[in-house]
Amino acid sequence: MSTSLFQRKALITGAANGLGYAIAKSLAQTGTFVSICDKDSQVIDVGEELRQWTDVVYAEVADVSQPMQVKSFVDNAAATMGGIDIVISNAGIVRPTRPTKDSYERAVQDFDDVINVNLRGVYLTGRAAIPHMLATGGDIVNITTDHIHTCGWPELLDHTHAQECPWKDVQRPPVGSKNFDIYDSSKWGIKGITNAWARDLAPHKIRVNSFGMGATITPMFLAVLGDRPLPSGTMQADDVAGLIVELIAEGPNGRTGDDVQVWAGHPTVLPPIGLEGRLTMIDLVGSN
Numbered sequence: 317m318s319t320s321l322f323q324r325k326a327l328i329t330g331a332a333n334g335l336g337y338a339i340a341k342s343l344a345q346t347g348t349f350v351s352i353c354d355k356d357s358q359v360i361d362v363g364e365e366l367r368q369w370t371d372v373v374y375a376e377v378a379d380v381s382q383p384m385q386v387k388s389f390v391d392n393a394a395a396t397m398g399g400i401d402i403v404i405s406n407a408g409i410v411r412p413t414r415p416t417k418d419s420y421e422r423a424v425q426d427f428d429d430v431i432n433v434n435l436r437g438v439y440l441t442g443r444a445a446i447p448h449m450l451a452t453g454g455d456i457v458n459i460t461t462d463h464i465h466t467c468g469w470p471e472l473l474d475h476t477h478a479q480e481c482p483w484k485d486v487q488r489p490p491v492g493s494k495n496f497d498i499y500d501s502s503k504w505g506i507k508g509i510t511n512a513w514a515r516d517l518a519p520h521k522i523r524v525n526s527f528g529m530g531a532t533i534t535p536m537f538l539a540v541l542g543d544r545p546l547p548s549g550t551m552q553a554d555d556v557a558g559l560i561v562e563l564i565a566e567g568p569n570g571r572t573g574d575d576v577q578v579w580a581g582h583p584t585v586l587p588p589i590g591l592e593g594r595l596t597m598i599d600l601v602g603s604n
């Protein structure tokens with residue numbers, strides 16, 4: 317079952333470029349009202365572009381690591397749209413880090429920079445938005461990464477839905493990724509926030525999921541790739557954004573507390589809701 321997103325009220329962070337831009341565009345194209353922020357002032361032009369698809373658009377330059385900027389953006393978004401019922405915390409930065417080589421000063425700086433945007437940003441955005449959502453219910457989706465998973469699609473539980481999956485019988489090693497200690501920690505932290513909020517907010521009919529993806533063509537990915545050729549199977553931001561829209565459209569009885577993962581080189585589809593181990597709102601609070 318899927319729920320209409322027409323005239324729902326969505327807030328997306330980090331929407332000037334890449335995946336955030338693709339999500340904002342996909343939602344606007346369904347008629348969802350959208351509010352977007354980014355530290356890059358290009359977000360204002362993106363807001364102008366989105367007006368061709370939906371009636372209400374709000375855009376603000378804001379840094380998700382700064383509490384007052386986040387609060388101001390969220391409150392302005394709620395006032396402009398007449399509420400908030402979808403939050404996509406997407407803004408993030410990546411920085412390769414090397415425990416064997418980096419100076420201690422650099423290690424401290426990298427920790428502060430990455431945690432402040434990726435983890436604190438998700439926390440601040442959600443905490444500012446939740447009071448606006450309590451009366452209406454809705455969806456929070458926090459963007460993570462494929463690094464923090466230990467198996468291929470769709471997790472180690474059951475591959476029967478994916479006979480075509482090239483990693484069907486292969487479990488990825490249960491260790492993290494080299495050169496990403498802080499980045500991966502920030503994304504593991506987001507899973508913790510997501511799981512706790514899923515429980516806290518279920519009685520208010522707010523679903524909370526994290527969504528992590530493998531290599532997806534965006535400015536961030538291309539910068540990390542550098543001069544190397546594009547690996548085969550790299551995903552398109554529009555396709556990944558479409559799955560996030562599908563996740564939200566599951567509606568009030570859909571999954572919650574899930575860590576949705578989509579993988580480069582695998583089918584770009586939403587892992588089935590009915591897989592063993594997945595919680596739905598019905599498990600937590602009964603049918604709506």
Ligand SMILES: NC(=O)c1ccc[n+]([C@@H]2O[C@H](COP(=O)([O-])OP(=O)(O)OC[C@H]3O[C@@H](n4cnc5c(N)ncnc54)[C@H](O)[C@@H]3O)[C@@H](O)[C@H]2O)c1
Nearest residue numbers: 330333334335354355379380407408461531532534535536
């Ligand atoms: N592209 C991939 O392959 C990939 C893979 C896994 C996870 N991710 C995650 O997806 C999300 C989006 O990544 P992307 O690839 O689109 O990156 P991107 O760099 O292309 O876009 C990120 C956007 O976030 C904005 N941003 C950065 N710091 C900000 C801040 N402090 N406040 C407000 N906005 C800020 C940037 O200006 C940019 O517009 C990130 O959380 C990233 O970690 C991406």
